Amino acid sequence: MYRFLETINVKGGGFLNLHYHQDRMAMVFRRFYGQLQSPALADLFTLPDFAHSGNYKCRVIYSKDIELVEFTEYIPKPIRSLKIVNDDKIDYSFKFADRRPLEVLLSKKESCDDVLIIKNGQVTDTSYSNILFFDGRSWITPDSPLLRGTCRQRLLDNHTIREQRVSFTDLTGFTHFMLINAMLEFDERRAVDIGGIVF
Numbered sequence: 001m002y003r004f005l006e007t008i009n010v011k012g013g014g015f016l017n018l019h020y021h022q023d024r025m026a027m028v029f030r031r032f033y034g035q036l037q038s039p040a041l042a043d044l045f046t047l048p049d050f051a052h053s054g055n056y057k058c059r060v061i062y063s064k065d066i067e068l069v070e071f072t073e074y075i076p077k078p079i080r081s082l083k084i085v086n087d088d089k090i091d092y093s094f095k096f097a098d099r100r101p102l103e104v105l106l107s108k109k110e111s112c113d114d115v116l117i118i119k120n121g122q123v124t125d126t127s128y129s130n131i132l133f134f135d136g137r138s139w140i141t142p143d144s145p146l147l148r149g150t151c152r153q154r155l156l157d158n159h160t161i162r163e164q165r166v167s168f169t170d171l172t173g174f175t176h177f178m179l180i181n182a183m184l185e186f187d188e189r190r191a192v193d194i195g196g197i198v199f
Helices: 018-033 100-106 150-157 168-173
Strands: 004-011 055-062 066-073 082-086 114-119 122-126 130-134 139-142 162-164 176-180
Touching: 004 018, 018 150, 100 114, 122 130, 122 139, 122 168, 139 150, 150 176
Parallel strands: 082 114, 139 162
Antiparallel strands: 004 055, 055 066, 114 122, 130 139, 130 176
């Protein structure tokens, strides 16, 4: 049986962008369990006292039932370099709790901080985030991500970024990249020079 994961940003005593996580959970329940309704995340847990200030990561692991809810302090790790790795068969179209295929690719990062995964010649994601590229005018996200992340979808919805095909050969045409996920908000101060991508 598959197990799934939601990672929710908790900041200032509140759950951020909860409805995007709810929408993704609803997709899982429709696809894997044939149910039109999924549990309401807002009703599943209460915020522990220690998480009423600061920044915490809430991890929800579930199958048909909620199996685990845990809160840990969030300390972002700086990512300044990405190693290109290729995998034409990897599938992470749902946020599976089993990340072993991604961990295999991450083990190939060599001296870099993370990997940038290429599938069938197209840029997808890093091992734990979606990616954006700056072309000198606007921020672009590849149209072939492994996982359509909640932060990515929100940035598309509010027109902060746009989606387009990004192939392996397009990478040198950008000036910067940025990693985004539920815990890594869009912030141009986090942009990294494209030279941080190692071929």
